[in-house]
Amino acid sequence: MNQPRLRELKVGESFKGFYLVKSKRVKQTREGSNFLDLDLQDSSGALNAKLWNDFEKYQGEFERGDVVKIEGVVEQYRDQPQIKIKQLRKSRPEDPVELSALQSTTKEDVSCLLREVKEILAEIKNPHLKRLTEDFFQDPSLVEKLTRAPAARNIHHAYLGGLLEHIWRMVKMAQALVPKIYPNLDYDLVITGTFWHDLGKIEELTFSPALSITRAGYLEGHIILGLKLLERKIALIPEFPDELRLHLEHIILSHHGEHEWGSPVLPSTPEAMLIHHLDNLDAKQAMVSEAIESDQNQAEEFTGYHPILGRHLYKRRPGDKSGREE
Numbered sequence: 001m002n003q004p005r006l007r008e009l010k011v012g013e014s015f016k017g018f019y020l021v022k023s024k025r026v027k028q029t030r031e032g033s034n035f036l037d038l039d040l041q042d043s044s045g046a047l048n049a050k051l052w053n054d055f056e057k058y059q060g061e062f063e064r065g066d067v068v069k070i071e072g073v074v075e076q077y078r079d080q081p082q083i084k085i086k087q088l089r090k091s092r093p094e095d096p097v098e099l100s101a102l103q104s105t106t107k108e109d110v111s112c113l114l115r116e117v118k119e120i121l122a123e124i125k126n127p128h129l130k131r132l133t134e135d136f137f138q139d140p141s142l143v144e145k146l147t148r149a150p151a152a153r154n155i156h157h158a159y160l161g162g163l164l165e166h167i168w169r170m171v172k173m174a175q176a177l178v179p180k181i182y183p184n185l186d187y188d189l190v191i192t193g194t195f196w197h198d199l200g201k202i203e204e205l206t207f208s209p210a211l212s213i214t215r216a217g218y219l220e221g222h223i224i225l226g227l228k229l230l231e232r233k234i235a236l237i238p239e240f241p242d243e244l245r246l247h248l249e250h251i252i253l254s255h256h257g258e259h260e261w262g263s264p265v266l267p268s269t270p271e272a273m274l275i276h277h278l279d280n281l282d283a284k285q286a287m288v289s290e291a292i293e294s295d296q297n298q299a300e301e302f303t304g305y306h307p308i309l310g311r312h313l314y315k316r317r318p319g320d321k322s323g324r325e326e
């Protein structure tokens with residue numbers, strides 16, 4: 001698909017192309033007339049777009065998750081580029097649309113991530129935990145979902161393969177930390193719990209083709225979905241010890257760490273406490289990097305305000321030439 005990539009568009013540029021509708025909202029101008037506020041997406045990222053004209057004509061033409069052909073121009077609004085759409089239509093089957101050019105995906109090699117995660121899991125000695133992870137990998141539909149799932153809808157790793165990347169970083173950190181720094185922790189439980197902590201996301205989030213939350217995701221959420229998946233798998237393993245099952249369930253239930261972060265219970269075992277902190281560390285690190293990489297205001301040293309981190313992030317690197325203070 002030969003068309004401009006959203007992140008490379010410059011202010012003032014007119015362009016045409018097919019893009020994925022990541023979100024669609026009806027809003028009103030101060031004068032009270034309706035307009036469409038969209039986030040358009042391709043593999044380079046997302047850009048906000050406004051459709052001011054012909055609201056009645058366009059409102060029913062497409063939905064979130066559709067691919068649309070647009071003709072637009074890039075304007076600047078509050079120091080950020082924004083698309084003003086001149087014309088729009090929903091894509092047709094005969095259009096030359098390549099979905100892979102519209103979905104964002106991990107920069108990592110998915111098969112390499114999967115191989116390394118499996119290698120670390122293969123070192124587990126506890127026979128029940130070993131069987132549990134082996135059973136997961138013997139289910140091709142679960143493995144397929146794991147390689148595609150994002151780790152979140154918006155906040156961090158919100159792209160194809162994001163969940164696997166998040167799990168890979170966490171198991172690598174656990175592998176490096178636990179034997180040398182926290183040898184009193186149960187290594188097999190930490191590795192298994194880290195691998196399982198977010199697996200409910202494979203049922204919570206989907207690409208259809210835009211990243212969206214499933215019905216079960218809205219109604220139950222990934223913590224409960226992960227717990228149910230774990231229980232289904234444990235039920236197939238004869239004589240899985242009750243105490244071990246409780247510890248593993250607790251890791252899933254407590255990994256968000258605080259009630260206000262969606263955790264039904266607080267981490268109450270050494271392994272659950274560690275996994276919560278690894279989860280938080282990797283999520284925060286990804287938020288910082290993604291905010292800096294996706295910031296489109298070249299003229300500013302700081303990103304726009306990050307609502308979750310509650311701060312602006314500094315974009316200059318230690319090796320950059322010193323900038324001027326304003």
Ligand SMILES: [Fe+2]
Pocket residue numbers: 197198222255256
């Ligand atoms: Fe989570």
Ligand SMILES: [Fe+2]
Pocket residue numbers: 166197198279
């Ligand atoms: Fe997580």
